[in-house]
Amino acid sequence: MKKGQVQMGETIVILLIFIILVGLGFAFYARISKIQLAQEQFALEEQRAIQRVQTITHLPELLCSTDGVIANNCVDLYKVIANSNEGGVFNVNNVFYEQLFGFSRITLYQLSGNTDPQNPTTYILYTNEKGEEPSVFYFPVLLHDSSQNVNHYALLEIKVYR
Amino acid sequence: MKKAQMEMMGLTIIVVLLAFALLFVVRFVLLAEPDDTKESFVESKLAHSFVSTLLDTTAVDCKKFSVEELLKDCREGIYTDPPLWDDDALQTGNANGIGTIECDGTTPNSCTFALTMISDILNETLGKKLNIDYEFILYSDSPTCETVKNPSNVIFHTGPTCPGTKKQVCQPVPTAVTDIQLRLDICNRLAET
Amino acid sequence: MKKGSLTIQFNWILVLLAGAVILLFFMGVIQYATQIADQKRNILIGTTLDSISNSIKSGDNLDKPIESIPNINVEYQCASPGEGSNCKCSFIVGDRQFDIDDPSLIVFSPSRMKSPKVLVKSLEWDAPFRTANFLYFTSTSVRYIFILDQTSAGGWETDVLNSTHRDLKKEVYDASETNTIKSKNDDRVKFIFLNINPDSFDLSEFESMNDADVTAVAIAGDEFGGQLSYYQKKGSTLEPVNPSTSLSYRGFPFLLGGIFTDETSDSANFQCNQKRAYETLHYVANDYFQRMNVVETIPDSTDFCKTLYATAKDHLGSLSDALATSYQSDLATMNDAISTSITILDDDNKEAIANSCVPLY
Numbered sequence: 001m002k003k004g005q006v007q008m009g010e011t012i013v014i015l016l017i018f019i020i021l022v023g024l025g026f027a028f029y030a031r032i033s034k035i036q037l038a039q040e041q042f043a044l045e046e047q048r049a050i051q052r053v054q055t056i057t058h059l060p061e062l063l064c065s066t067d068g069v070i071a072n073n074c075v076d077l078y079k080v081i082a083n084s085n086e087g088g089v090f091n092v093n094n095v096f097y098e099q100l101f102g103f104s105r106i107t108l109y110q111l112s113g114n115t116d117p118q119n120p121t122t123y124i125l126y127t128n129e130k131g132e133e134p135s136v137f138y139f140p141v142l143l144h145d146s147s148q149n150v151n152h153y154a155l156l157e158i159k160v161y162r
Numbered sequence: 163m164k165k166a167q168m169e170m171m172g173l174t175i176i177v178v179l180l181a182f183a184l185l186f187v188v189r190f191v192l193l194a195e196p197d198d199t200k201e202s203f204v205e206s207k208l209a210h211s212f213v214s215t216l217l218d219t220t221a222v223d224c225k226k227f228s229v230e231e232l233l234k235d236c237r238e239g240i241y242t243d244p245p246l247w248d249d250d251a252l253q254t255g256n257a258n259g260i261g262t263i264e265c266d267g268t269t270p271n272s273c274t275f276a277l278t279m280i281s282d283i284l285n286e287t288l289g290k291k292l293n294i295d296y297e298f299i300l301y302s303d304s305p306t307c308e309t310v311k312n313p314s315n316v317i318f319h320t321g322p323t324c325p326g327t328k329k330q331v332c333q334p335v336p337t338a339v340t341d342i343q344l345r346l347d348i349c350n351r352l353a354e355t
Numbered sequence: 356m357k358k359g360s361l362t363i364q365f366n367w368i369l370v371l372l373a374g375a376v377i378l379l380f381f382m383g384v385i386q387y388a389t390q391i392a393d394q395k396r397n398i399l400i401g402t403t404l405d406s407i408s409n410s411i412k413s414g415d416n417l418d419k420p421i422e423s424i425p426n427i428n429v430e431y432q433c434a435s436p437g438e439g440s441n442c443k444c445s446f447i448v449g450d451r452q453f454d455i456d457d458p459s460l461i462v463f464s465p466s467r468m469k470s471p472k473v474l475v476k477s478l479e480w481d482a483p484f485r486t487a488n489f490l491y492f493t494s495t496s497v498r499y500i501f502i503l504d505q506t507s508a509g510g511w512e513t514d515v516l517n518s519t520h521r522d523l524k525k526e527v528y529d530a531s532e533t534n535t536i537k538s539k540n541d542d543r544v545k546f547i548f549l550n551i552n553p554d555s556f557d558l559s560e561f562e563s564m565n566d567a568d569v570t571a572v573a574i575a576g577d578e579f580g581g582q583l584s585y586y587q588k589k590g591s592t593l594e595p596v597n598p599s600t601s602l603s604y605r606g607f608p609f610l611l612g613g614i615f616t617d618e619t620s621d622s623a624n625f626q627c628n629q630k631r632a633y634e635t636l637h638y639v640a641n642d643y644f645q646r647m648n649v650v651e652t653i654p655d656s657t658d659f660c661k662t663l664y665a666t667a668k669d670h671l672g673s674l675s676d677a678l679a680t681s682y683q684s685d686l687a688t689m690n691d692a693i694s695t696s697i698t699i700l701d702d703d704n705k706e707a708i709a710n711s712c713v714p715l716y
Contacts, residue, residue: 028187032187073215111286111287112219112220112279112282112283113220113222117282138287138291138292139208140208140215141215142215142218142219150226151218151219151220151228152220153215155286155287
């Protein structure tokens with residue numbers, strides 16, 4: 001082979017290798033970007049779940065109020081009874097509350113002041129489950145009985161499905 | 163050195179540099195721990211609201227006093243050198259006769275009632291429902307929650323010390339004698355798994 | 356041809372090909388990076404809007420700038436998806452739409468805002484019980500000019516001025532001083548006439564601005580209720596957007612909403628938000644009605660309390676029913692129903708508390 005041809009060949013090979021290396025580098029960068037984006041997307045989904053939870057834990061239809069002033073960390077017993085189980089407001093007015101709660105399950109466990117301490121009263125406030133692995137959140141709240149003026153200790157369980 | 167050897171050295175250096183860069187990227191990007199938004203939210207909300215909710219809970223079977231009022235009465239009934247109590251003290255009745263509130267019968271028992279309620283609620287919620295380890299300590303005569311237990315200051319203690327990291331909440335309750343501190347340590351599940 | 360010249364030409368072709376490939380490659384990289392950046396921006400905006408919602412839910416009263424939104428135009432629009440459905444509102448940033456799905460968040464915003472400094476403020480709406488949170492968006496690129504008769508102004512005008520965003524670009528003029536208002540090369544200008552007729556207002560100072568960038572709202576009423584009329588610049592005068600109709604409002608939160616909303620001949624953002632709010636009130640009132648059903652069954656209630664519960668139940672039921680078809684009903688009728696119910700329920704609740712009955716709310 002003549003010298004010129006050899007040099008031509010060298011140049012072509014160098015260019016090819018350069019392009020392959022840059023291509024590999026770009027593929028690697030694209031993969032990292034995708035992973036980072038997926039992580040950010042996951043964080044956003046978690047934040048959306050937290051948003052649903054915040055909506056539920058600050059719902060005027062559940063919270064205690066005194067002359068219009070809402071008390072946080074406190075739910076009204078009679079609102080809970082009105083909203084619980086199949087005939088409850090949240091389940092009957094499905095479309096509206098579906099917007100608020102999405103695919104989730106909201107349960108309230110009364111853990112003090114029960115007639116039978118071995119069988120604590122459970123209120124199922126909303127159920128619209130999707131069947132996938134949910135994020136589960138627990139919040140201690142006071143269950144306020146305004147006729148007796150007592151506060152029972154209760155645990156609000158919120159399962160949010162993605 | 164011959165020219166070809168120099169060129170080979172140059173190529174080797176480039177490959178080594180690329181390998182280092184790749185190592186850094188893998189360590190700090192691909193293997194970076196993701197922010198756990200949900201866990202931080204839950205831990206901050208749970209710990210704080212747990213204690214405040216507990217204090218406002220009404221003891222329905224104790225003349226509708228709140229847990230906070232019962233704890234105050236308990237502490238005000240202990241004048242000096244509170245003993246170190248644990249769960250057994252509740253069983254043996256060492257906490258009876260202290261204070262002025264008679265929940266049932268004629269013996270003051272605000273201490274027993276309040277501490278039993280706290281113990282039961284902690285067990286039902288953190289223990290059974292959430293399956294989280296915790297440590298609860300009721301201190302007396304402390305301006306803040308202490309990191310080292312001083313036995314003469316402890317009125318009540320339940321639960322083992324968290325082996326790893328934890329979320330700690332301190333809630334002071336003023337009484338006519340001294341402030342008492344409720345300290346709840348919720349053991350961190352992430353660090354332990 | 357000599358072999359040498361052929362080699363040179365071949366070399367050049369090779370160089371051109373290689374160069375083209377490299378250029379295409381980098382163009383691909385840039386396009387991919389742009390897509391990633393757009394997606395990240397959308398995630399950032401979504402996260403920002405979510406965190407605003409979360410702050411309000413936590414009980415924070417918002418009054419702050421949002422600086423994390425990139426420098427870009429933000430549009431806001433409300434539209435009805437179809438017959439029989441209530442309207443939906445959304446923010447549009449670039450090509451991405453962010454719907455406001457939460458019925459307890461009622462958002463008032465200009466139809467166009469320019470960042471980087473978007474302002475947001477929140478206010479709770481009680482009717483008479485806590486029902487929703489109102490959010491008021493605007494930006495520092497909008498200049499708000501309030502015009503009122505300062506000699507006869509009541510307390511409510513001062514409340515309006517004190518209730519606007521902390522960083523709002525606002526100015527206050529007496530009705531007799533309007534000839535001193537000068538153009539300052541703003542992006543947008545909004546005039547707010549508080550119980551002042553804007554019909555003869557002269558806009559010659561602002562003639563050089565685009566018509567769409569100069570708008571006005573005239574408020575005839577007070578903090579409890581009244582009428583809103585919207586205007587648009589046409590040349591050097593203000594012309595009503597809808598000459599035959601003015602919009603009825605009830606309550607201070609809606610009054611403030613009317614200031615920060617744009618209305619044009621083909622948009623109905625204020626009415627849409629009113630209807631969304633009333634739909635939420637319908638469900639909350641219904642919830643309180645169901646609660647009264649449970650409260651009525653409490654044993655050992657006094658006869659007085661039982662009578663009060665029955666009366667309150669009727670009033671709550673009426674309120675809920677009046678708003679049952681908020682997307683179809685006349686807004687003025689719903690406004691009247693709400694005003695009546697708020698007063699009656701407030702009185703009922705005071706009686707319940709004074710007589711040791713279970714409070715109505």
